Amino acid sequence: MTEATTETNTEAIRVRGVHRRFQLGDQTVHALNDINLDITQGEYISVMGPSGSGKSTLLNMLGLLDVPDEGQYWLAGKDTVPMSEEERAGYRRDHIGFVFQSYHLVPRLSARENMELPMVLAGIPPAERRKRLEPVINRLGLTERAGHKPEQLSGGQRQRVAIGRAIIMQAPLLLADEPTGNLDTHSGADVVELLEELNAQGITLIVVTHGMALGQRAKRRLRMVDGAIVSDDTFAIIPSEEPAL
Amino acid sequence: MIRLQDHFTFTLRSVTRQRFRTTMQLVAMAIGVLAVVLLTGIGEGGRRFVMAEFASLGNDVLVMLPGRKETTGGLPPLTGEGTRDITLNDAQSLMRISGVERIAPIVVGTSRLSISGLSRDSLVLGTTQDFFNIRDLAFSQGQAFTTRQGSRSRAECILGATLRDELFGPKRALGQWINVADYRCRVTGVLTDSGTGFGFDMSNALMLPVDNAMQIFNTEGLFRVMIQIENIDAVPAMTTAVEQQMTLRHDGQLDITIVTPDSLLSAFNNVLLVMTFAVAGIAAISLLVAGVLIMNMTLIGVAQRRAEIGLLKALGASSKEVRLLFITEATLLATSGAVLGMLIAEVILLGLRVKFPEVPFATPVWASASAIGISAVAGVLFSWIPAQKAAKLPPVLALQAQAGK
């Protein structure tokens, strides 16, 4: 604990000896097997590996959506395992933005309202919300579409709304689980470009993906097999210099 | 923490943008409340109608009947039968009490009436001239008995409006002779159609001078004696005076009962109130059913909205907030359904009042207020379980619901 607090400034994430097991019938699935990980603020990390290797489970754990059965996880210098569910909810809101493969937009809310939702949940006054929304909507190129319902938007637009929602609270950590999985190449490239732009501005970006092309854009690449991290390599590419996909 | 106003905006959107579910819940709750408000409104209208009818008897009329209804304790009466008839002389003696304005002795029975081959059974009421004055009965034809108090009665009778029509149809009734069992009387008057009152349907009755009726029914005892007093405030004093007089005449035995208008009214009032409550109770069950329906709908809502719940949690909503959102939604629906139901009920009651102006259909405030209150409470209570369920969902599981993973 003391050790962690002294390193808060640089170390965004520290994971030690984390295990997560699921009971499927009489079979135990070892979805996370002794995970150790240190991530510095502003890193760009891709997580790859075969299906069922535990990538989503890792991301959920990092996003405080799931709790390890064993091990420690410090987020921004705070030990999260002993936290209550309420505390974790607050932490998710302030520290973490999620982007899901299937967007997870609220169908009855407009694009603008979906992006506004985290601020509503945080109790931010409407005037302040409007002030923060405008630049984000502009930047995502959604000015014309802000009043539309998700069903009236294309996949790429929906994912951009989801990204808008993920960054609106200015969380330092952005977790994306196959963000381009449901998109065609063109809108996928769009989304990747957007995410990398955000990373370039200092946000920590962790992307789970099946696609080699996307995975290899990240400077640091994790590979998972059967719940364990089998390789963790850092490359000297600067992603934003290459054309997106 | 989510702001109160945003909380409501969010719920309101969820309610207004999911039309089918909202409509179903509104309808369920509206029907429940409609039943409560409407049924109590009708019950209460009936009660007030009956009470008004009884009140028309007048507050200044005491009714004396034979027998002692109240047991005052002590030994049972020694004189065999116990109850003695109230005779015509007993009744007339009451006129000597100061403060008594009028008395009307009454005997009642059923007899076979016949005129030229036509015959039917009818209510026969034996009484005196003053009965019509006390009851404020008006005549459409002819007049009340012509016999003067004290002298022997003439063979005359008075018909209620319906009875007149049935016996004579379009023909003239006044002056005709009617056989009442083996007694003959001449029609001297017909009552206006004044409806019911005091338990008798006067429009179906034939009225005879009391002494004649007593002969027909072969009785010495009166059924009732109506006593009109001069001063309404003197009801208790007059009751005592009449009781004393009767005790004196009946050898020291108090064997009559006096019913005051108040006691009569309150007795009937109680019966009718109980009925209104019973009806309200039955209707309340439908509210309960509506509550259960709301619970089901909320449960379905939780199942359908698992992904949304997971999302809200991922975005930082606490379990408490998720629970509160669901409860607010259910309560909002329950209350607006209740208000809707109440409005519909009020409109129907208004229609009823227009259609039947003589019955004051109206729901007492307590009934409407408690219907709304109960439905609001039901909204909270019955959404509690589903809301609790929603709040407990782990965010990961909830998110997987939609993704289908």
Ligand SMILES: Nc1ncnc2c1ncn2[C@@H]1O[C@H](COP(=O)(O)OP(=O)(O)OP(=O)(O)O)[C@@H](O)[C@H]1O
């Ligand atoms: N809630 C759960 N209950 C039971 N088993 C689970 C649960 N979540 C994940 N698992 C199991 O844990 C293992 C890892 O799952 P995970 O979703 O992390 O894989 P993944 O690497 O994301 O796969 P994919 O590439 O197909 O998305 C799988 O065997 C999966 O069946």
Ligand SMILES: [Mg+2]
């Ligand atoms: Mg996955």
